[in-house]
Amino acid sequence: MKNNVRVVGVKLIPLILVSVLIYLVSALIYGMLFSAQWMAVSGDTPNTLAGEQGRMALSPIMPIMVPVGMGLLIKDRGITTLMASLRLGMVVGLLFLVVAQLYTYACGNERLGLLLIDSAPLMTNAMITGAVLGAMKAAE
Template identity: 30%
Template sequence: MPRLSGVNLLGVLLAAIVMFFVGYIFYGMLFSSQWMTARGYTADLAKDANPAWMAGGFLIELVLAFGLGWVLKLKGAKGLAACVSTALMLAVVVAFPILAYDFVYGFYHYLPGLMVDWGHILVSLGLAGAVLSFFD
């Protein structure tokens, strides 16, 4: 399998796909109204959105999956439990505080929206860690 900095790129691709679909489930199916309220969006704005931005979203997932794979490699995490726990730790100590910036400094201090974002990151990174655990 091709590798970059020791990280299996097939694992990165599969982890990114899983993360992308978790985002679809969270923001497109389960919590779309809470997230739209948190951002101040309306249904009219949503229907006019350019779907090409989804490609940018997938690029973000690829970078996150690669970064997680790289951290797992540096840490020497092997096996499902070690990879998932490392991913969840990164979600709590890195991703959650970054997401909280928008909540604290933005115009919409809507806690349910922050919880949707945090839940998405927690589930996404946890599942990505699980996927990557199979690609040493």
């Protein structure tokens, strides 16, 4: 059966798949691989973060927004190959997502270690998005 259901002109199934992958990669990076390092650099503890659960309710929104936005870019630019989609993911990751994180570092009070740890999933997720949307021809 052909996937004809689309969101803003992009196939729904690839959008859902990449959203789940982004959520899982972020959970892996923050929950397992770099949890201790993130806590050490941020100065937070499980107790200090306990009152921040309200903000965490926003976390499912981010893995949806990146694929939708990149799907629109892929569609509007007429990108049809996996490599071009992956390259777009690298550009979006580095020049938009990481740069936005850099503003928090430069203009806020974020530590360099947090900039580096937080930039890793941003780049990874943008590249995963480009690869999955390109491989699944999500914008065709």
